Amino acid sequence: MSTTVHVIARARVKPGMEDTAREAIQELTDFCRASEPALQTYEFYLDESGKELVAIETYRDADGVLAHNTDGHNERFFQAVEITGVEFFGPVTDELMRTWRGWGLNPVLHQRVGGFAR
Numbered sequence: 001m002s003t004t005v006h007v008i009a010r011a012r013v014k015p016g017m018e019d020t021a022r023e024a025i026q027e028l029t030d031f032c033r034a035s036e037p038a039l040q041t042y043e044f045y046l047d048e049s050g051k052e053l054v055a056i057e058t059y060r061d062a063d064g065v066l067a068h069n070t071d072g073h074n075e076r077f078f079q080a081v082e083i084t085g086v087e088f089f090g091p092v093t094d095e096l097m098r099t100w101r102g103w104g105l106n107p108v109l110h111q112r113v114g115g116f117a118r
Contacts, residue, residue: 002112003061004040006089011053011081018050021080031073038064053081062092069099 013021025044032039041058059065065088086100087108100107 002090004090004117005059005062005065005092007055007057007059007065008087008089009055009057009083010085011055011083013046013051013053013081014079017080020076021053024077024080028074028077032068036064036068039068062090062096065092066096066099069096 029042029044032042038060039057040060041056043056045054045056046052047054057065057068059068083103083105085108086105087110088096089110090112092109097107097109
């Protein structure tokens with residue numbers, strides 16, 4: 001059974017924070033690439049308006065997701081955006097779900113039922 005967890009997080013860029021959001025994304029990307037070996041994919045996409053952001057993330061396991069979400073390096077990013085939703089794909093822990101619910105969000109959990117990855 002795979003322990004891989006995929007995450008799709010959605011956020012809205014706060015008014016007047018467009019440049020800060022882009023800078024924070026680059027800072028996050030650099031930090032995570034250097035210090036989070038459990039984070040395998042980390043990509044951000046903005047819609048045409050530049051206001052709606054989607055992050056696509058892949059982690060080796062649920063512990064990697066939890067470490068990413070609780071180590072405090074996201075502070076500047078959260079000043080510039082408001083998280084509007086998150087979906088987890090794969091096995092996650094109760095602790096991870098409690099963490100996100102504690103932030104006032106209701107994560108959607110999807111369990112793998114088939115397929116493959118190369």
